[in-house]
Amino acid sequence: MIAIDLSKKNNDFLLDGGYYFMGLYHRDIGEINKAKESYKKAIQLVDSVANKQKFAQILSAYANLLSGTDELDEQISYFTRALKIKESIGDKSKIAITQYNFSNVYRHAGIDTLAIDYLKRAMSNAEASGQKGLKAHILNNLTIFALKNNELEKANTYLMESEKICKEIGSNLLCFNTFLQKGRYLDKLKKIGEAEAAFFTSLEYAKKRGVPQDIMLAHTYLGKHYELFNNPKKAILNFKKAQEQDPANAERIMSPFSYMSWSRAESKLGNYKKSNEYLQKHVKIMDSLSSEKNKKSLANAEAKYQTAKKDKEIATKQLEIKEKETEIQKEKAQNNYMLGAIVFLTIATILLVVLFKQRQKRKNQELLTLRREFQIKTLESLIEGEEKERHRVARELHDGVNGDLAAIKYKLSTLLEMNNNVIKEAITMIDDSCKQVRAISHNLIPPSLENFNLLEATQVYCSNLNEVTQNLEITFQHLGETIEIPKKAEVNAFRIIQELVTNAIRHAEASQIDVQISSRDNAIQITVEDDGKGFDKNNVKSDGIGLSNVQSRVDYLNATTDFISNNQGTSYTIDIDKDKVNGN
Numbered sequence: 001m002i003a004i005d006l007s008k009k010n011n012d013f014l015l016d017g018g019y020y021f022m023g024l025y026h027r028d029i030g031e032i033n034k035a036k037e038s039y040k041k042a043i044q045l046v047d048s049v050a051n052k053q054k055f056a057q058i059l060s061a062y063a064n065l066l067s068g069t070d071e072l073d074e075q076i077s078y079f080t081r082a083l084k085i086k087e088s089i090g091d092k093s094k095i096a097i098t099q100y101n102f103s104n105v106y107r108h109a110g111i112d113t114l115a116i117d118y119l120k121r122a123m124s125n126a127e128a129s130g131q132k133g134l135k136a137h138i139l140n141n142l143t144i145f146a147l148k149n150n151e152l153e154k155a156n157t158y159l160m161e162s163e164k165i166c167k168e169i170g171s172n173l174l175c176f177n178t179f180l181q182k183g184r185y186l187d188k189l190k191k192i193g194e195a196e197a198a199f200f201t202s203l204e205y206a207k208k209r210g211v212p213q214d215i216m217l218a219h220t221y222l223g224k225h226y227e228l229f230n231n232p233k234k235a236i237l238n239f240k241k242a243q244e245q246d247p248a249n250a251e252r253i254m255s256p257f258s259y260m261s262w263s264r265a266e267s268k269l270g271n272y273k274k275s276n277e278y279l280q281k282h283v284k285i286m287d288s289l290s291s292e293k294n295k296k297s298l299a300n301a302e303a304k305y306q307t308a309k310k311d312k313e314i315a316t317k318q319l320e321i322k323e324k325e326t327e328i329q330k331e332k333a334q335n336n337y338m339l340g341a342i343v344f345l346t347i348a349t350i351l352l353v354v355l356f357k358q359r360q361k362r363k364n365q366e367l368l369t370l371r372r373e374f375q376i377k378t379l380e381s382l383i384e385g386e387e388k389e390r391h392r393v394a395r396e397l398h399d400g401v402n403g404d405l406a407a408i409k410y411k412l413s414t415l416l417e418m419n420n421n422v423i424k425e426a427i428t429m430i431d432d433s434c435k436q437v438r439a440i441s442h443n444l445i446p447p448s449l450e451n452f453n454l455l456e457a458t459q460v461y462c463s464n465l466n467e468v469t470q471n472l473e474i475t476f477q478h479l480g481e482t483i484e485i486p487k488k489a490e491v492n493a494f495r496i497i498q499e500l501v502t503n504a505i506r507h508a509e510a511s512q513i514d515v516q517i518s519s520r521d522n523a524i525q526i527t528v529e530d531d532g533k534g535f536d537k538n539n540v541k542s543d544g545i546g547l548s549n550v551q552s553r554v555d556y557l558n559a560t561t562d563f564i565s566n567n568q569g570t571s572y573t574i575d576i577d578k579d580k581v582n583g584n
Contacts, residue, residue: 097122458476499550500528512531516528516529524576526574529569
């Protein structure tokens with residue numbers, strides 16, 4: 001009052017604020033009529049154009065004051081005005097609060113569809129404005145509807161999130177509401193002990209906050225809990241404690257279902273008169289909530305709000321359409337230019353990618369060619385080195401060892417006149433040695449290969465071996481056309497045959513070796529077979545150089561090889577394509 005008097009003495013400076021706070025004071029002490037008078041004076045004094053936010057705040061306060069009264073028409077009217085102003089300001093936080101309050105109006109009136117709709121709108125604005133506390137209150141109210149519809153999974157989800165926010169911000173009011181709904185949820189699950197603990201936790205937060213209405217609600221739900229699980233004495237005790245908090249407003253604050261629960265508790269104890277008394281209170285409140293007047297008020301208010309909202313949306317849309325038309329004209333030119341630029345860049349990019357891939361392909365091909373040439377040169381160097389070494393060893397045998405043996409034979413022959421048998425045997429041994437040295441020399445460098453071709457060299461080679469080997473027959477067969485390939489290729493093919501036949505003689509313990517060369521068109525096939533003991537091709541000694549030499553020469557000829565080996569013998573097959581032979 002002092003503040004109001006000072007405002008009046010100073011040309012009504014901030015007088016609207018004085019009346020607003022006076023209304024809050026009367027509301028808190030339960031003097032509803034005086035609070036209404038103060039709010040109405042504040043509404044008349046505030047400049048609704050210059051100070052929209054304050055005007056909407058006072059309208060909302062007055063609408064909240066009417067909660068639980070039968071003045072539903074007036075309550076909805078004030079909330080609607082407040083919401084329109086807040087929407088014009090665009091403050092999502094304030095819009096969310098008003099939508100939340102609007103939802104409570106419809107919830108208490110039993111119109112769940114509209115209540116949930118406003119809660120969802122409020123949730124969207126609360127999240128957009130970062131109002132965690134308000135979000136948690138909305139979650140608690142959504143829990144109420146989930147429990148009503150027996151959607152327990154949804155209720156649990158809402159409660160978990162709300163409890164998390166409660167612990168985070170530590171609001172007594174929020175935690176009071178959260179644990180109140182948690183107790184109701186646990187009652188549904190029939191977890192009696194946990195539900196009782198949740199209700200007591202809610203009561204503790206209500207006492208910390210010190211608001212009689214909160215304490216009243218906590219005791220009310222404790223009473224309903226005890227009545228539900230057949231403890232009527234504790235139920236009645238809590239209902240009485242709830243009523244003692246604010247006797248004048250008990251009927252307005254305590255829900256009709258509280259009186260129904262109280263009535264049942266009295267009936268269980270045989271107090272039928274009191275039971276009937278609380279039943280009548282329940283019926284009275286239910287009648288006021290379900291009256292035709294209230295239902296019509298709710299429907300009319302919602303219709304007016306939706307119509308106004310639609311009109312505003314249409315006007316906004318028309319303005320947006322005009323602005324869009326102007327923007328479209330500007331954007332068309334820009335889009336055409338951008339489209340042309342994008343098409344040009346796309347084509348240029350595709351061309352660059354194609355050129356890059358082609359260039360990369362050529363580079364890769366060149367690299368493969370260089371590698372192949374390097375491999376060929378390496379093989380040629382190795383093979384040429386081997387052939388030179390063969391020539392050198394052959395010359396040494398022919399010119400050195402063979403000459404020495406001939407000289408020894410000549411000197412021993414002069415002694416034959418003495419008719420010495422030992423000397424005759426020595427001469428015979430020298431002759432045999434000369435034959436072997438000649439055979440070795442010819443094997444290293446076959447004269448037929450130097451002077452003739454692969455077929456003749458192979459035939460001579462097999463014949464010579466037949467002369468110096470015992471208990472072993474070596475045959476040669478040629479099928480098809482005459483073979484015409486470069487000399488280096490002939491040498492390598494002959495060395496392959498030589499190596500395979502030598503391996504058979506040394507290791508196979510064979511009695512028959514067959515060598516076959518067939519030629520048709522561009523294909524040459526070399527086959528070397530024996531009837532020996534064979535070997536395990538998966539267990540060939542890695543330190544042997546015979547097969548390694550064969551494979552090197554096969555690679556040089558760009559040929560393919562295959563062989564079969566078992567206890568009946570071994571068969572090698574080498575396929576040569578004339579067009580792929582190096583040197584062609």
